[in-house]
Amino acid sequence: MKIGNQSIETYFILFGLFQYGQMDAFLFVAIVILFSVALMGNIILILLIRLDTRLHTPMYFLLSQLSFIDMIYISTTVPKMMTNFLSNNKTITVLGCEIQTFVFLAIGGTEALLLGFMSYDRYVAICHPLHYPVLMSKKICWFMVTCTWLSSSINALVHTLYVFQLPFCRSRIINHFFCEIPSLLPLVCQDTSQYEYTVLLSGLIILLLPFMAILASYARVLTVVFQMSSGKGQTKAVSTCSSHLIVASLFYMTTLYTYTRPHSLHSPEQDKAVAVFYTIITPLLNPFIYSLRNKEVIRAIRRMLGGYNTIINYDYHALY
Template sequence: MGTGNQSLGTEFTLLDLFQHGRMNTLLFVVIAILFLVALMGNIILVHLIRVDTRLHTPMYFLLCQLSAIDMMYISTTVPKMETNFLSNSKAISFLGCEVQTFVFLTLGATEALLLGFMSYDRYVAICHPLRYPVLMTKKTCWLMVMCAWSSGSVNALVHTLYVFQLPFCRSRLIKHFFCEVPSLMPLVCQDTSQYEYTVLLSGLIILLLPFMAILASYARVLTVVFQMSSGVGQMKAVSTCSSHLVVASLFYTTTLSTYTRPHYLHSPDQDNILAVFYTIVTPLLNPFIYSLRNKEVLGAMKRLLG
């Protein structure tokens, strides 16, 4: 991480998400429950995929990776937010903010790319079923995962190193409940318009391109599905793909809205609401959408419970 900024050693102040008077405690409890449910849901899904040999397929291997990312993703922001509420301290150190930004960007970009690879898996399985064992080998799956992690890490490292060497000479109040690049831009006392084009470009490559690929692949999948003679096959394919599409749409639309707008169009309230969706709601929904609508996962759970 960069240490050249003269602000090193100072603290930032995070804006508390709980800003509703008497509702503070209730919101704190709700967020804590959602956090625990998200963790438990993802842990159970990962455990089912690991112990049930019937789920040892490329689709569930990628889903297992997604659940692991979601557990780390939601743990990057919520515990700090909850701790701040309990301690009445909204401070985060310069280094802590830098680390949180890097980890958050890495996990977010990795998930965005992984969701795109998962749509390719479904496309091959439905549109080219005979070639599926050849195209989706174990090696291919590991290459997808490594590509997602390495690309996400490099992207996060570049942005984090650049942002935290900028001079933060304005208010130390980050109008957000965690450290994120768009929320840090208003604190910089030099022109960041050129850098914002870089953020926009990164957003288009890492977020928009995978999302467009998902939409294109599923458009092709739906065309093939509705040509099937088997109603059961149609329902199974549509169920699997619709689950993925719901999760992907929620994740991509909220993150794109945050990372493709100039900082002067951001408002703290709007950014907080959008962030709740892609930091809490999406990791919460992922395991349930993929499990409750999936007969194979439900079957694995029944077998595990005897």
């Protein structure tokens, strides 16, 4: 069997998130809008942190890294899904599928680890404020970011190389809207139960351990916060931590649901629905949760808008 001029052995077929009904067209438009808003929100937040010197702190440095990761994360899956829907061509080359799997695993793992380091930043800032400049120096921040990228990329490379050397002989149809290891394993015509334990172990290390660290950090933070005599300090600390905890919980719970369940319990429809949360919803929510619930970011937006208004007014008066 051939697709165009290429043998099907060089392709996978992505079943996709949508078919071609009226409701699916509406959902497709909604996904496109969410994708555009997510990109715009993360770009604005990165530029804001870059341009406003008051936001040149460890917390916002890590936040800018998170926004950068989210831009790549959502761009790894959604554009291909959009292209397949519009062209009615659901194929993806084996190489393209391999690259998508690697990038998705690497970026997802990096975000999981980075969220853990961000909780450590808040823990140090609130529980050990006098040691904050030392414990969260610029060198340590870069070390954290480098570790997240390097360790996650190595993990992704190992899994990707292993999975794509397995024999795919049952079918070439991936019942998903992107190439993801849980959706690829049903196509393998040999026993993968031993490898699934490796996936489980990786998921526990990269997903569960940072999530537990976040919960432990914020348990300690809340203890310290409620001992504060300043109501304003309590409100600020709780607001910052709750924002991070909302994002982290949504991301970790959905990814853990996908990557720590046995293969026999996976359902393609459930997997696709859950994947929407950690591939689209989380990158969309991150910049807005952090900006709308953070007074410093709101002030920075006002300063930037005020600066633009001043320039516009100056140019207007210069012309007239």
